Amino acid sequence: MSQRISIEEILHTYEKNRLANKRILQERKEEIYAKIPRVEELMTEKKLSYLDIAKRRISKDVPEDTCQEQSNTRLLTEEIKGLLLEAGYPEDYLEPIYTCQCCKDTGYVGLEKCGCFMEQIIQSLYLQSNLSNILLKENFDTFSFEYYNKKKTSDREFSPYDNIVKVVEKAKAFVQAFEDEKNNRGNILIYGETGLGKTFLSNCIAKELLDKKHTVLYLSANELFETVLGGYLMQQKKELEELYKYVYNCELLIIDDLGTELNNNFVSSQLFEIINKRELTGRSTLISTNMSMVELRGRYSERIMSRLIANYTIFNIYGDDIRYQKRKKAIHSNYTG
Numbered sequence: 591m592s593q594r595i596s597i598e599e600i601l602h603t604y605e606k607n608r609l610a611n612k613r614i615l616q617e618r619k620e621e622i623y624a625k626i627p628r629v630e631e632l633m634t635e636k637k638l639s640y641l642d643i644a645k646r647r648i649s650k651d652v653p654e655d656t657c658q659e660q661s662n663t664r665l666l667t668e669e670i671k672g673l674l675l676e677a678g679y680p681e682d683y684l685e686p687i688y689t690c691q692c693c694k695d696t697g698y699v700g701l702e703k704c705g706c707f708m709e710q711i712i713q714s715l716y717l718q719s720n721l722s723n724i725l726l727k728e729n730f731d732t733f734s735f736e737y738y739n740k741k742k743t744s745d746r747e748f749s750p751y752d753n754i755v756k757v758v759e760k761a762k763a764f765v766q767a768f769e770d771e772k773n774n775r776g777n778i779l780i781y782g783e784t785g786l787g788k789t790f791l792s793n794c795i796a797k798e799l800l801d802k803k804h805t806v807l808y809l810s811a812n813e814l815f816e817t818v819l820g821g822y823l824m825q826q827k828k829e830l831e832e833l834y835k836y837v838y839n840c841e842l843l844i845i846d847d848l849g850t851e852l853n854n855n856f857v858s859s860q861l862f863e864i865i866n867k868r869e870l871t872g873r874s875t876l877i878s879t880n881m882s883m884v885e886l887r888g889r890y891s892e893r894i895m896s897r898l899i900a901n902y903t904i905f906n907i908y909g910d911d912i913r914y915q916k917r918k919k920a921i922h923s924n925y926t927g
C-alpha cells in the first residue's frame with residue numbers, strides 16, 4: 591500500500607458505472623422502440639405523467655387526482671411489461687440498470703456508505719499492494735517443505751521440518767475455525783528469523799480466507815502505524831477514515847513484520863488498542879515478527895505481551911534461511927548445467 595486510498599477515485603468508478611448502465615439502457619430502448627413502436631409511445635406518456643406529478647408537488651398544488659395520476663403511470667408500466675414479455679424480453683428490460691441494487695450506484699444508503707463502497711476500498715488496497723498477484727503464487731498449494739531440514743538439533747524439540755509441518759497444520763486449523771466459529775476464532779503470532787517463510791505462511795492464510803469471502807486486511811507494521819494510524823489520527827487525513835475503521839472491523843487483521851516500525855509511545859498505545867479491542871469484539875489478528883519473545887518483551891509493554899501470550903497461538907519457525915538456500919541452489923545449478 592504505497593499510495594493512499596483515493597475516495598474520489600472510488601466515487602469516480604460509481605460515476606463510470608452509472609454512465610455505462612445508462613448507455614446500456616439507451617441501447618435497449620433504441621432496440622425495443624424499433625421493434626415495438628407502441629412501447630415508445632407508452633414510455634413518453636409515462637415520462638410526461640411523472641413530470642406532471644413532480645410539477646404539482648413542487649407547486650404544492652396537490653390536487654385530488656394525484657392518486658389518479660399515479661395509478662395511471664402504473665397502468666402504463668403494466669402495459670409496457672406486457673408488450674415486452676410478449677416479444678420475449680424480460681419485463682424489467684427497460685427499467686434503470688444498477689450495478690449495486692442497494693445503493694443504486696451512489697455508494698450511499700441514506701447517509702451510510704454502502705457495503706459495495708467498502709469492497710471497493712479493500713479491492714483498491716489489494717491492487718495497490720499487489721497482494722492479489724502475490725496470493726496466486728503464495729498459498730497452501732505452493733507451500734514447499736523441502737527447505738526445512740529434517741535433522742534435529744540438540745537445542746530444539748523438533749527438527750525444522752517436523753516443526754513447520756505442525757505449524758502448517760495449525761494454520762489450516764485456524765482457517766477452518768473461521769468457518770466453524772463466528773467468534774473465538776483465535777489469533778496467531780508467528781515469530782522467527784527472516785527468510786523462513788513467515789510472510790509466505792500469512793499469505794497462505796489470507797488467500798484461503800479471502801477465497802471464502804472473509805474480510806482480511808493485510809498491512810506491514812509500518813503501513814499500519816505510520817500510514818494508516820498516523821495519517822488518520824495525527825495528520826487528520828479524512829480519506830483514511832474508512833481504512834482506519836477497517837483496522838478494527840475486518841475479520842482478520844494481518845500485521846506483517848512487527849518490530850520494523852518506529853518505536854514510540856504512539857505505536858505502543860495503538861498496538862494495545864488494536865489487540866485489545868479486536869479481542870473484545872471477537873475479531874482475529876495475525877502478527878508476524880522477526881523478533882524473539884525476549885526482544886518483543888523488551889520493546890513493547892507488559893500488558894501487550896501478556897495479551898499475546900494469553901490469547902495468541904504462537905508459531906515459532908526456525909531453520910536455514912530459505913532465500914539463501916534458493917540462491918545457493920540457483921548458483922549450483924548454473925555451474926552444473
Ligand SMILES: [Zn+2]
Binds near residue numbers: 692695696704705
Ligand atoms: Zn452499493
